[in-house]
Amino acid sequence: MTAFDTIVRGVGTLSRLTGRGGGTTLPGRLLLKLDPGALSRLGSGLTDGSVLVSATNGKTTTSAMLAAILNSQGESLVANSAGSNMPWGITTALVDGTGSLGLFEVDEAWLPDVAAALDPKVILLGNLFRDQLDRYGETETLASRWRETANSSGAGTTWVLNADDPLVSEVGRPEPRGEVLYFGIEDLAVALPEAPHARDAKHCRECGATLEFAGIFSGHLGHWSCPDCGSSRPLPAIRATDIQLEGMSGLRARIETGFEEGLLVLPIPGLYNLYNALGAIAAATALGVGLSDCLEALSEMDAVFGRVERFRLEGRDLSVLLIKNPVGTNEVLRTLGLEDPPLDLWICLNDRIADGRDVSWIWDADFEVLAERVGSVTCAGTRASEMALRLKYAGWDASRIQVEGNVGASLESALERCSGSLFALPTYTALLELENYISTSRGLERYWER
Amino acid sequence: MSETLKLLSLYPDQMNIYADRGNITFLENRCQWRGIGFEVVSCGIGESFDPGAHDMIYIGGGQDRDQEQVAQDMITTKRAALTEAIESDAVVLAVCGGYQLLGTSWATDSGIRDGLGILDFETVRPDEPRLIGPVAIEIGSDLSKATVAGFENHGGRTWLGEGVRPWGKVLAGHGNNDRDRTEGVAYRNLIGTYLHGPLLPKNHTLADSLITQALQRQGSPEISLEPLEDDLEEAAHRDALEAALSAR
Ligand SMILES: [Zn+2]
Numbered sequence: 001m002t003a004f005d006t007i008v009r010g011v012g013t014l015s016r017l018t019g020r021g022g023g024t025t026l027p028g029r030l031l032l033k034l035d036p037g038a039l040s041r042l043g044s045g046l047t048d049g050s051v052l053v054s055a056t057n058g059k060t061t062t063s064a065m066l067a068a069i070l071n072s073q074g075e076s077l078v079a080n081s082a083g084s085n086m087p088w089g090i091t092t093a094l095v096d097g098t099g100s101l102g103l104f105e106v107d108e109a110w111l112p113d114v115a116a117a118l119d120p121k122v123i124l125l126g127n128l129f130r131d132q133l134d135r136y137g138e139t140e141t142l143a144s145r146w147r148e149t150a151n152s153s154g155a156g157t158t159w160v161l162n163a164d165d166p167l168v169s170e171v172g173r174p175e176p177r178g179e180v181l182y183f184g185i186e187d188l189a190v191a192l193p194e195a196p197h198a199r200d201a202k203h204c205r206e207c208g209a210t211l212e213f214a215g216i217f218s219g220h221l222g223h224w225s226c227p228d229c230g231s232s233r234p235l236p237a238i239r240a241t242d243i244q245l246e247g248m249s250g251l252r253a254r255i256e257t258g259f260e261e262g263l264l265v266l267p268i269p270g271l272y273n274l275y276n277a278l279g280a281i282a283a284a285t286a287l288g289v290g291l292s293d294c295l296e297a298l299s300e301m302d303a304v305f306g307r308v309e310r311f312r313l314e315g316r317d318l319s320v321l322l323i324k325n326p327v328g329t330n331e332v333l334r335t336l337g338l339e340d341p342p343l344d345l346w347i348c349l350n351d352r353i354a355d356g357r358d359v360s361w362i363w364d365a366d367f368e369v370l371a372e373r374v375g376s377v378t379c380a381g382t383r384a385s386e387m388a389l390r391l392k393y394a395g396w397d398a399s400r401i402q403v404e405g406n407v408g409a410s411l412e413s414a415l416e417r418c419s420g421s422l423f424a425l426p427t428y429t430a431l432l433e434l435e436n437y438i439s440t441s442r443g444l445e446r447y448w449e450r
Numbered sequence: 451m452s453e454t455l456k457l458l459s460l461y462p463d464q465m466n467i468y469a470d471r472g473n474i475t476f477l478e479n480r481c482q483w484r485g486i487g488f489e490v491v492s493c494g495i496g497e498s499f500d501p502g503a504h505d506m507i508y509i510g511g512g513q514d515r516d517q518e519q520v521a522q523d524m525i526t527t528k529r530a531a532l533t534e535a536i537e538s539d540a541v542v543l544a545v546c547g548g549y550q551l552l553g554t555s556w557a558t559d560s561g562i563r564d565g566l567g568i569l570d571f572e573t574v575r576p577d578e579p580r581l582i583g584p585v586a587i588e589i590g591s592d593l594s595k596a597t598v599a600g601f602e603n604h605g606g607r608t609w610l611g612e613g614v615r616p617w618g619k620v621l622a623g624h625g626n627n628d629r630d631r632t633e634g635v636a637y638r639n640l641i642g643t644y645l646h647g648p649l650l651p652k653n654h655t656l657a658d659s660l661i662t663q664a665l666q667r668q669g670s671p672e673i674s675l676e677p678l679e680d681d682l683e684e685a686a687h688r689d690a691l692e693a694a695l696s697a698r
Contacts, residue, residue: 358601363472385685
């Protein structure tokens, strides 16, 4: 640690003590300004190297799952789990933390830069969906940049890739110098009955022809092939079969790795979390962890983590499920559809920069699937009115929809109107506001601090 | 009423990037609530259509690769029919990429491409940031002005040829090219625009005027749409305008 590092660490502590905002990334920002090579220099101090996790949906949950597995192996981690996933957030984590292995979730657009700085042991890529086009440009452009990174990075990096996402799986071609390890879902019994509207990857990355799907699990994730050039989904080494979705309580699946197999009992719901778990297992496998250790760590995970959170508030259950783009939202809606109706919902749509200022995506999500299953609905957030409008045009009973922009007031109203369980669907900044409201007004522990 | 609005959706598989189906869902519901039938016919790559068979034609935006594929197909299989439909006063709503394709040329990051050349305007893509954010525009003549809200996200800059009429004047946001304060293009019953959002749910009076125009094209000159309970629609319009005007 240099003198710079020590000083900026002090700045971070000071900023947190005085309660000024930005304490989580200020040291990294400052340090990168003073020393642009700081990320690489600090990273080289990690004796066991680093692991990067990126995806449009699920990088926080996947990282939490991988952290649980690695912690169970006694690994000491430096992670940016509470902070920013941009270079300055990762730099801050390195300044603050002590540990031998870095586990960093990385913003999709920043992945090439962070990979170049850290020369990681493992890079885990989960999916690429349309998300906040106003910030990042098109999904195909991102996929191309990821592929360039894979084909120019060091031989010591193992690329752990989702075989079911054509944009991600093709990152492993033509031939990265490092290893490639694919994961995916084999069980076509859980495929969607028809192709969803929100489908971002339709064209073969090799020849541009329209892809064909033998089955789609979510968005454009599925068993794909190109009718023209023969490019197709690679057979995943880490794969899930015999899947049973059990509503909000979780799911079960058989996991095969070619050498071993075992039963995954996951305490959080949805096929999207099965993908997160498969990615975490595959990355752990690449780091030498055995399958049974992975499965045990995942089955013991507390339900209160990542993007599904549950609280008890005055005799009512509050389940929080993040929504931020059509594909992720469709998975949330599909999971809620397994619950007994009528459903009481609080939906909070913000259009702040971190949410994406463009709220058009709500018109691509299939809210129609819950039209007949809704009890009470409260819409909140900066764009509460458009959210309510979307639900009305999805066939939801408009007389059951209440609009109240303010987070606290709307949550109280929603709790009053709900019969037992309330499902909260916030966008990203709405989730932070919700957490803040619950901790300050309800006095619950700020559970995201560990 | 026993009318049916017949909508032709061009390239729904390729040109749908900004939740374009929201516009169609919106029209469909507002017709159905009034007892007006609503039929959507899709027309994709390689397919042709009968220009007289549809009251309204919709085309949305797509990623570059989709738009290139669509542009070539449109020139070979649909240009004549689309021109005929426009000249016979079909209501056409072309959003974002769909708008660009109607001009003489448009551009991707890698170069200039031919458009349909139905209207005289061109779209270039300078090495400058994309134009992104909430927009508010004013449309109509001095007699009947209206404000329209939406969201824009485009790398291309569109320049209208001499005598070509823009759809609106930019109140907040960037519009066609971030320079001349014009937004979109208007010709007969055609609107080309960068406003997605989707556009119609944020502007229910615009949606209703398009429905009216489309039904009038069938030959019933006096259409007056039954009013609907529009509290949520009005609130959404106000909030979308507010998002644009406060970002100005
Ligand atoms: Zn191909």
